[in-house]
Amino acid sequence: MVVKEEVKQRSNLIHPVLDMQGISKTFSRVTVLKNVKIELYPGEVHALMGENGAGKSTFMKILAGIHQPDQNGGEIYYKGQPVLWKDPIDARNKGISVIHQELNLSPNLTISENILMGTKFPRNSLGMVKWDEVHERAQRVLDSMGSSLNPRQLVSNLSVAQQQMVEIARALSFKAEVLIMDEPTASLTDKEIIKLFDIIHDLKKQGVAIVYISHRMEEIFKISNRYTVLRDGEWIASGPIEETDPDHLVKLMVGRDLKDLFNRTKAFNPYRKKDIPVLELRNISDKKVVKNVSFKVYPGEIVGLAGLVGAGRTELVRAIFGASNLTSGEIYVDDKLVKINSPIDAISNGIAHVPESRKEQGLFLSMSVKENILMAELKKHSKSGVVRWKEVNATADRYIKELSIKIASPEQPVSNLSGGNQQKAVIARWLSISPKVLLLDEPTRGVDIGAKTEIHKIISKLADEGLAVLLISSELPEVLGISDRILVMSEGRLTGELSRKEATQEKIMYFATKGE
């Protein structure tokens, strides 16, 4: 609190370290930002809020020198001087550090190299890189984050959340004056988040100005000092955080009142357990992490799957979907033993899977939104191999509307969508095949609050119609809010099962850390 007060007072006296005014940005005739502004003061955490596609990332990319504003599209003052970044390197050298929303790592390099990339490596007099020292340095950054990652490991072997940690470590590896964090916690679990907040506190004390973007409301109120809200590329409001509350912020973001987070009302009825489970796992193990997992999912049930980073949840659902191999165990669908060796087998058994990493595993970036949505279902819309485009267009339009995917046209390449809207396109793909079982791996990662509510409603409605859902989420309120039953994993094993009634954050955390 002291810090907050200080900042408030100082902000009247001292100049902002960074001041952006009247920023406008147009991509091939689509205006994404119109006259947007932000002022950043040393030692503050500034929450940048807005729905998916509001322009937050684009705004920050301009700040970081990745995009240039339009001609006469505003000014950037850094330490009182007008600046025009040549390129990201320029901005970086002047002390602007970014944690990007999309991971930007070199998969084939070690964690150390990714963390220190772009800086001068320690070298001996012959100019040879001193690898031990490189790893040591990286280790120090990781230690400060409380991460147990081995810096010599290749990034390609990391889970998404672990990669996110590396991305954060990189941004922290050099002394920045402005730090942009674009959804740094999207795939992290509580343990890492708490540590990250500690780091943020330290940085604040050192006078770093931090822009914090997140769709998780509770975080905003935990760490921010001030906020700025964007809507449809326009500046809506800025102010101190204590002069607002979640409802007010949401209203600013969406332009109207929005009910609380969705809560599933019609919980699954446990008496129906005499029903045939639609999906049953018996003693599933895989090569990497999953050990001896058994459980059942019934039609109409939403089962949450919780756990810490690296608990093996992703690996488990990938194995169910045939994306990776089982070493032992059996899978039953509708009480019948099935052999699933590939996603094709899974799909033909009525199983759908929204993967964890949309960019690597989900999207066809250069293809249109429309095709991305219907790629799994082209077959249904074709006759002797020829696609009936009319039908495809109509179906795509329906899903675009249903999930309120924000696009300029269904023909637009999906790569131009904001992160949240890309996520919705992937979800739409799997809803379109009308599955019996839906495996969701972090389905609302990076999705804004309105859309998240939308997605929850849809999942819930489908469950009511008999769909069985297995939901992985690292966001506990989400798991608690919509699951009928919660399974907890730790180190590849199932360590607990909680009914909707008994589940609390504390109990989940208890089971999740049981392995330690």
Next chain:
Amino acid sequence: GVSKSSSDGSSNSGSNDSSESKEDEKLTIALSVGTLANPFFVAMGKGAEEAGKELGAEVIVESAEYDLAKQTSQIENFITQKVDVILLNAVDTKGIAAAVLQAKEAGIPVIAVDVNADGGVDATVTSDNYQAGQLAGEYVIEQLGGKGNIAIIDGPPVSAVADRIKGFEDAIKGSDIKVVAKQNGEGSREKALTVMEGILQANPSGTINAVFAINDPEAIGVEIAQEQAGRKDEFFIVGVDGAPEATEAMAKEDSSIYATSAQSPSEMVKMAAEIGMKVKNGEEVEDLIKVPVELVTQDTLDSYKGW
């Protein structure tokens, strides 16, 4: 002194460790030709096989694909294999000298075939490429009465081709024959067909009286272009080689390939193989044997033996 054993005792083959494998085995004759992607050299290969049969020797045939480095490697490999005679159709006269020298040091006789080779070969058996071009040139002058427009279809940049071109151009020098186009058919039917189509386009009906192609595949390519353009009666073609494909074509009623400067690749190689054996046995040989080129025209076709 690392490789002493392989370079010394070539004349008395009983002296080193690999002797048991060589001693009572057949002799080996190795031939490296410019490229086996040309029937002319394929015929050379055949000739070598036949010579091998007659002499009771094993025969190795390699294709250098017009790559001097490759040919050098092949000769090095021949040396490793301890062949008894190397017949060399050099990709380049001067450039092959280094490899020839290595073979000489290893005591292996080297006979150049069709193309001269520096570096101290024991003998050279060659058909005269310059003469081949010259005969073609003289024939063209005779047919056109010393006056007219012609096109030349050039080939890959190797000395054999350059000599033909030079012989041809020297022959027409001083006459009123004008070269209206000179394009590279890369020695193949396909490329010659394509460039000839272009030449026909750039030179309207009646402006070309004859075409000289540096080998027979090109000559046939030119004929096809001519035929497909419907300009068959307009001009005649002279090739070089005397290849079966050309003589077959010439045998047809309406062929516009009037003549080809015929060489005899297999004869050359056989001769070279015999000379090689003589050298190996320490006999005296002439160092230059020129196998004459004969101009085969449609009229003399019957008396031509062919490859």
Next chain:
Amino acid sequence: MIMILLLLCIVLSFTAPNFLETANLLNVLKQVSIIAILAAGMTIVILTGGIDLSVGSTVALSGVISVMVSSAGVNPYIAMLSGAAVGYAVGLINGFFTAKTKLPAFIVTLGSFTYVRGLAYVISGGYPIVLENETFKFIGGGSIIGIPTPIYIMLLVYVVMFFILKYTMFGRHIYAIGGNEEAARLTGIKVEKSLMNVYSISGLLAGLGGVVLAGRLYSGQPTAGQMYELDAIAAVILGGTSLVGGRGKIQGTIIGVLIMGVISNGLTLMDVNYYWQLVVKGGVIIAAVLLDRLRGDSAA
């Protein structure tokens, strides 16, 4: 790229004698037709992120075999089909190793590039095989209402390929696989089967190209088709298809083919010295993509 092609044509219409004559334009189309047929197959291979170095050798093998079959007195249509079938078989082998055993396409097709050429030599004994059948010759050397047959074949190939890429599931799957193979797999696309088909089609078209070339040259040449793979790949990339996969159009490829063809034809018409032709051609290729890039940037 189409602007660049037009620009080239305008320049050549002033500098190269007779360039704009119908007969010459038909010549250009006829000359590019075989590369064009190969490039159509190459386009789909490259769209999946692969490469096919074997097409040139396949042209030779298919030509040799189909002419031999024809010489054996078999019905010419069956002879021609046999050439295409040979190409299909080569493609199937390429597809098997790239799709099923996941070897790098470059190496697999480099292997085929080598052994297929070898087979062409072995089977023909290194000599061209003379083609006598008139029906067979017609497919490469004939013409219908004044337009050479190969041009019709080329057009047909492009129309069919356009349709496949745009309107069929298979076509869309090609883009999906090239764009993100992992995502395609996770979406339930039969990646292996599609890749097998893609390489088989490329082989089939190379086989067809070999048949057309044999008809054009009145013979099956074991040396035919050398460097065709490079020309085909160059045309595809000039046409805007990315080597990384997932991006590109078949229409672009035909433009790319024509650019290459027009440059060669123009230089021959101008009777530029062969050596200088190479210098100019190399420069023009770079200039063409550069101009196209600059134009694209300013238009965006």
Next chain:
Amino acid sequence: MIMILLLLCIVLSFTAPNFLETANLLNVLKQVSIIAILAAGMTIVILTGGIDLSVGSTVALSGVISVMVSSAGVNPYIAMLSGAAVGYAVGLINGFFTAKTKLPAFIVTLGSFTYVRGLAYVISGGYPIVLENETFKFIGGGSIIGIPTPIYIMLLVYVVMFFILKYTMFGRHIYAIGGNEEAARLTGIKVEKSLMNVYSISGLLAGLGGVVLAGRLYSGQPTAGQMYELDAIAAVILGGTSLVGGRGKIQGTIIGVLIMGVISNGLTLMDVNYYWQLVVKGGVIIAAVLLDRLRGDSAA
């Protein structure tokens, strides 16, 4: 892959006479040395996700020019340097167009492939140029304590390249750029400058290769180096470097080069018919990667 190389050697030691003799092994090393030098440069180009088709032509141009310079009576060392400088210049041009104007490397270097060869012909008039200078000849044809000079040069190139890739910032940036160019850019790596350097080095090594080849052939050959680019690329990929970029090692490349060299040498020693050599070689290339893949799978 090293296991596959050993396997090949074992097989050949039984089937190919004299294969294991020191003289023959030195032969193999000498014969592969030039491709090896090119492949070292090609490795870094491919590591960045690019390709360099111009190296074969550069070998020719550098050979022709350095021999001409030497014939003009210039100090042989300067003459040799001039050859390397020619290569460097070609590389610089390639780098400029790929890095600065972001044209596809395939097209840019295909352009260079063509015009550089053209220049080699134009400058030499199409004829080989004879090399007289003994010092110059020594670099390609000489030997020190019984080991041919080119082998020393090859080894030096690989040691230096190993060092660069592993221990310098530049080397690490090469991997970073190939792994994720966008990420490299965002983290402040000077992508353009690095790419310029990568292509320049590839050109420089091709130039060096040309000089060594000229020394070996006692002449500058305008036709030299044809298909070398394909051999170099094949060696790099055989050596486990991915065409996609970012993954691979220089040690792998030398193994790849040796595999190709050993196959060719072995087939010649075994006196396999030239046509069949192609068939076998193509098959062995595919079999080698396949075996390596199977081994890798079972080992993992």
